[in-house]
Amino acid sequence: MTVVQIDNYGPWTVTPEPKREADxxxxxxxxxxxxxxxxASKGALxxxxxxxxxxxxxxxxxxxDHQEIQQSIRYRYPITISMGIGSGSTAYEAQKIATExxxxxxxxxxSARKEVLAIGNELVNGANSLVQIAHIDINGTxxxxxxxxxxxxxxxxNKVHQILMQELLKRGALVFYAGGDNFISPSNGVSESDFKKIFDSVESTTNVKLKVGIGQGKLAEEAAHLAAKSLDLIRSGKIKNQIHCWVSKSG
Amino acid sequence: MTVVQIDNYGPWTVTPEPKREADxxxxxxxxxxxxxxxxASKGALxxxxxxxxxxxxxxxxxxxDHQEIQQSIRYRYPITISMGIGSGSTAYEAQKIATExxxxxxxxxxSARKEVLAIGNELVNGANSLVQIAHIDINGTxxxxxxxxxxxxxxxxNKVHQILMQELLKRGALVFYAGGDNFISPSNGVSESDFKKIFDSVESTTNVKLKVGIGQGKLAEEAAHLAAKSLDLIRSGKIKNQIHCWVSKSG
Amino acid sequence: MTVVQIDNYGPWTVTPEPKREADxxxxxxxxxxxxxxxxASKGALxxxxxxxxxxxxxxxxxxxDHQEIQQSIRYRYPITISMGIGSGSTAYEAQKIATExxxxxxxxxxSARKEVLAIGNELVNGANSLVQIAHIDINGTxxxxxxxxxxxxxxxxNKVHQILMQELLKRGALVFYAGGDNFISPSNGVSESDFKKIFDSVESTTNVKLKVGIGQGKLAEEAAHLAAKSLDLIRSGKIKNQIHCWVSKSG
Amino acid sequence: MTVVQIDNYGPWTVTPEPKREADxxxxxxxxxxxxxxxxASKGALxxxxxxxxxxxxxxxxxxxDHQEIQQSIRYRYPITISMGIGSGSTAYEAQKIATExxxxxxxxxxSARKEVLAIGNELVNGANSLVQIAHIDINGTxxxxxxxxxxxxxxxxNKVHQILMQELLKRGALVFYAGGDNFISPSNGVSESDFKKIFDSVESTTNVKLKVGIGQGKLAEEAAHLAAKSLDLIRSGKIKNQIHCWVSKSG
Structure with missing residues (x-):
């Protein structure tokens, strides 16, 4: 997991005076x-x-790979980016190590810190890697x-996002908003029955029904694609369930 | 207020099969x-x-102006956009009319609806217009x-956003996430004391302190700029208050 | 006519060492x-x-308008731009005054010059303005x-472009490459018979036949649109001529 | 060498009527x-x-790699692209095979041809590959x-570009305009003395003096970078010559 942070961004937006919001x-x-x-051109997400x-x-x-991306941004933007990298058995743990x-x-x-690349523990070799991604959406949006x-x-x-954040955090997973009614969760270690429990909880609180496609692969791109395909099987009615998981053959 | 909606977007993303998430x-x-x-090139936000x-x-x-933007998008993207326009005494009312x-x-x-421009009641003439924008951020982020x-x-x-949504909705105002710890609220009719009450409520629930710069002008760009300048006065300590409002002289 | 120049660009591309060409x-x-x-959002081209x-x-x-564009670029790019503005009876004269x-x-x-806005003689008021644009392409590409x-x-x-540059320069007109086999010429004062002579010259040198749609309007956008429509009438065979001019009714 | 061609682009730009030039x-x-x-994210240029x-x-x-790029474009643009791939001992030969x-x-x-990937002879394996790139610029621009x-x-x-095109074509090399006073030439097989002769010819015709940095590497990115570094050595006066070549150690 990599954390990307704009260097000294807050002060930049208001120096010498507040920049135009649209810009x-x-x-x-x-x-x-x-x-x-x-x-994404290297299989990440x-x-x-x-x-x-x-x-x-x-x-x-x-x-x-990370350094080249930092350089490419520096050459084309008025700001620079620092990065922290971490790995762990859960996504939460990985981002914690990356942040630290x-x-x-x-x-x-x-203003002193600029384009740092901070490696927390170790980079995950593609061959030994396992990524689980869950693609969640709302029924009947x-x-x-x-x-x-x-x-x-x-x-x-937004409310569903907030509840998902709280519930998935308990299992060490993260969840990001992906536009529309879609959420994407790096969720290594979270089982299908965990998702079932979380969805029941969301439904009892908000009356909103969720479904999820789960994908597992070596890299994020593959896992995300299998997750989207799993979700599409549910959406299209080919699978009569709210939860479906697809594991990469090469995974 | 204008609502912009991608036409038939959901089906497009999964036809003939789920498109790559990164794309x-x-x-x-x-x-x-x-x-x-x-x-923004026409003063909107x-x-x-x-x-x-x-x-x-x-x-x-x-x-x-709206039609030209629809055309420019149609020429450069694989999708088209429809728009609804509405006006009202509060932002909530305006978006409701626009949506309907x-x-x-x-x-x-x-798949039949494509690049519609639906006008709800009337377009707001710039000369008679009044926009209030509140730029809110979190202390000590x-x-x-x-x-x-x-x-x-x-x-x-995200949690603060959710609470702000609920509280501002009661006063007919909307609030959008603008990145970082920033929220922007089209908030015609919401007073400084209303914001004070809302912030007290947020603080008691979450222990998070907020501050807000408010701007009023004829167009969104001007109101947003005055809001950002108001907030900057608070941030820099030039104003010893959590709430400051700046009304355009021409407003 | 406005000349837009990146400030101190050459040195920037090689400091501290040559930047990646792709970037x-x-x-x-x-x-x-x-x-x-x-x-373009303001009717220019x-x-x-x-x-x-x-x-x-x-x-x-x-x-x-010019200052806002300079600011928008400064906020989003690692470089800044300076501009010179000039007007004249021909496009060549206008750009000469703008450059000077x-x-x-x-x-x-x-490195001292940064984001200059230099006004040569006067800005052209839209109401008194007349723009002639010629849209030229190659037959049978x-x-x-x-x-x-x-x-x-x-x-x-590229060869055709070079000859057009030389010939149109004699009449005070400029010509830019617009991709494909298209050239666009700001050509106030160049008549249809001038174009006929130029095309004959190009054909005798290169064996390439050209056609042109000419448009006249108050602003560049309108003139360019009428030029493109004129050319389309020729392309589609609705007009049996290699040269067609369309003057805006409001022009 | 890969040729990228927008499918059915001409007709698209004028259907149902000419699209706005700025768009x-x-x-x-x-x-x-x-x-x-x-x-570029895969080392190409x-x-x-x-x-x-x-x-x-x-x-x-x-x-x-090529297919993924075609797909990414299809998902985000209103047009699709076809590609032809060819290899050869000179760049001209390679593009000829790719085009055919x-x-x-x-x-x-x-309108029938859509997103074709046409492979002429064979794809060049990175390990056996040799790319020579020449980065040319004009003295005293x-x-x-x-x-x-x-x-x-x-x-x-533009005139210098035209002459370089003609002269390099005789040696099987291509030359593209890269902005400013820069030209980039895929020029496998063109020697330093060939460049000397070409530059003498340009100078005698136009009075313009040129200089060139040449780079050789397995992939385009590396060759382009060495070419830019070579040229920078000349520009900065560290090398007293108008032509300098830098061969990758791993090349």
Whole structure:
């Protein structure tokens, strides 16, 4: 897992005076699009998260891969990015180690820290790697989108995200919003029955039903693709279940 | 207020088979960056919201302005966008009218509906327009970012967003996440004392302290800029308060 | 006419050591795409030209419009841009005045000059403005593209461009490459019979036949659109001529 | 060498009526930026060339690499791209084979041909590959840029490009414009003394002096980087010569 952090971003946005909000929004969205493209071309998958702090499932990538991405960003943006890398048996543990490694090099708002690459424990070799990704969505969102004010559907999506964050955290998993009614969860170690329990809990609190496709593979790209295919089997009715898992043959 | 909706997006992402997640993420982020740029060049301000459904504070824009943006997207993306426009005394009411106007033209997942421009009641003339924007952030996030795992700070940011959504909704205001620890709220009609009450409620529930800069102007760009400047006065300690409002002289 | 110049770009590309060529190519292409988008949203039209130096037909734009574009670029790129603005009875004269205004502020490779906006004589008010744009293409390129090595067709396109540059320069007009077999010429004062003579000259030298659609309007966008429509009438055979001009009713 | 061709692009730009020129320019520039990024992440180097037809030095890339790039473009643009791949002892020969392979699948303006991947002879394995890249620039362009109208310098740059095309073609090499006063030439088999002769010829015709850094490596990225470093040694005066070649140790 890699944590990507814009160096000294807060102060930059207001120096010498607050920059135009629209320009900042464009910068953030394009930076994420670029980070995603650069990591994805090597089989990884990035999440926008807070935009000034992004997460990447980076199994199989080398130190040099990370450095090249930092360089490419430095050459094309007015800001630089630092990165922390960590691995662990759960995604939460991995990001914790990655964050701590990065924090040792100074504050996110320090003008002294610039383009650090901090390696927490070890990089995960692609051959020994196992990534589990869960692709979750909400049942019947279209009906909602087509009958209620759109902002109302946005509140529900956000509420579901908050509950999923809390529940998955207990199992050491992370969950990111992926747009629409989609959530993607790096969830090594979380079982199908765990998801069943979490979904029951979400339904009892919010009356919202969820489904999930799970994929396992060596790299994030493969796992995410199998997760999406699993979810598509459920959506299309080919599988009569709310939970389906697909394990890569090469995984 | 304008609601922007990708036409028939869900089915497109899985036809003929699920598209690569990284490509979808890049598409969504770049589409938002483009929508933001196109609207911002006319003084408006767009929020990514659900990515497949975005909101725009579009006071002062004409029907032709909207059509040109739809055309520019159609020419450069594999998808098209429909829009609904509404105005009201609160942002919530405006988006409700905008959504309803759009829903009359068919489902967001209908392959028949394509590049609709649905006008709910009336477009707001720039001269008669008043936009209030509140720029909210969290006190002391840097300390948090620099000492806790980054995912933990993400959970807090998301939780604060959820509470702000609920509280501001009661006053007819919307609130969007803008990255980092920033939230932007189209909040016509919400007073400084309303914000004080909401912040007290957030603090008692989560122990998180907020501050807000409020701006008022004819168009979104001006209001957002005054909001950011107000917040900067608080951040820098030039104003000893958690709430500050700046009204455009021309407003 | 506006000349856009990247400040101190050459030295930047090799400091502290030569940057990766692919990153520079991406930077240049995205900068142009952004410059085009920002100017086009105000009715202007930009040409990539040398990439480090671009031209814009900017009739109708104000000083503030230019400043906002400079600011937007500064916020999102690692480089800044300076601009010179000039007007004249021909496009060549206008760009000459624009260049000279810019040159007074120092060298393109000076680290001291940064984000200058140099106004040569006067900005052209949209109401009094007249822009003539000629959209030229090569007859039968498809046959060539489909039967010869692509590089060979590229050489021909480039050769035609060179001759058009020389011939149009004699009439005070500029001509830019627009991709494919397309050239766009800001050509105030060049008549249909002038184009006829130039095309005869090109044909006798290279055996290549050209056609042109000409448009006239108050702003670049309108003129370019009428030029493209004129050319399309010729391409589709609705007009049996190699030259057609369309004057805006409002022009 | 890979030839990238937009499928049925000409007809698309004028159907149902001519699209806005600014939108086409943005589309073309962004497509090239994306193609460059996608190929560069695998060590290749792309040239915009005609924009509707691009060239890529693609040594070391597999068939799957090419397919993934085609898919990524299809998902994010309103157009698709076909590709032809060829190898040869000179760059000209390689592009000729690549073009012919592609042409067998139908016309660039056929609506039937879509996202073809045509392999001419064989893909070049990275291990056996040798790429020579020459990075050429013009002496004293800055003086010119700072004293003459910018359009005049653009004409000279274009004229030099035309002569270089003609001269390098005799030796089987290609040469692309890279912005500013820079040209990049895939030039396997062209010796330093060949360049000396060509430069003498350019100088006698145009009074323009050139210099060149040459790089050799297994993949395009490495060769381009060594070429840029060679040229930088000349520019900085560390090497008193107009021609310098740097061969990769691993090459």
């Amino acid at each position: 900042l929004q464009v910068l953030q969205a394009e930076l994420y699009a670029d980070i995603e493209r650069l990591f 990035a999440f926008f998260c807070r935009f000034d702090n992004m997460f990447v499932i980076s199994n199989g990538l080398t130190e040099k 490694a990065l924090q040792k090099f100074g504050s996110s708002k320090s 279209t009906i909602y989108t087509d009958t209620k004010p759109i902002y109302d559907s946005y509140i529900i999506v | 979808l993420q890049v598409l969504q982020a770049e589409l938002y960056a483009d929508i933001e740029r196109l609207f 767009a929020f990514f919201c659900r990515f497949d459904n975005m909101f725009v504070i579009s006071n002062g824009l004409t029907e032709k 106007a759009l829903q009359k033209f068919g489902s967001s997942k209908s 840097t300390i948090y970012t620099d000492t806790k795992p980054i995912y933990d700070s993400y959970i807090i940011v | 520079l190519q991406v930077l240049q292409a995205e900068l142009y795409a952004d410059i085009e988008r920002l100017f 930009a040409f990539f030209c040398r990439f480090d130096n671009m031209f814009v037909i900017s009739n109708g734009l104000t000083e503030k 205004a810019l040159q007074k502020f120092g060298s393109s490779k000076s 498809t046959i060539y593209t489909d039967t010869k090595p692509i590089y060979d067709s590229y050489i021909i396109v | 086409l320019q943005v589309l073309q520039a962004e497509l090239y930026a994306d193609i460059e990024r996608l190929f 792309a040239f915009f060339c005609r924009f509707d037809n691009m060239f890529v030095i693609s040594n070391g890339l597999t068939e799957k 392979a592609l042409q067998k699948f139908g016309s660039s303006k056929s 800055t003086i010119y840029t700072d004293t003459k109208p910018i359009y005049d310098s653009y004409i000279i740059v």
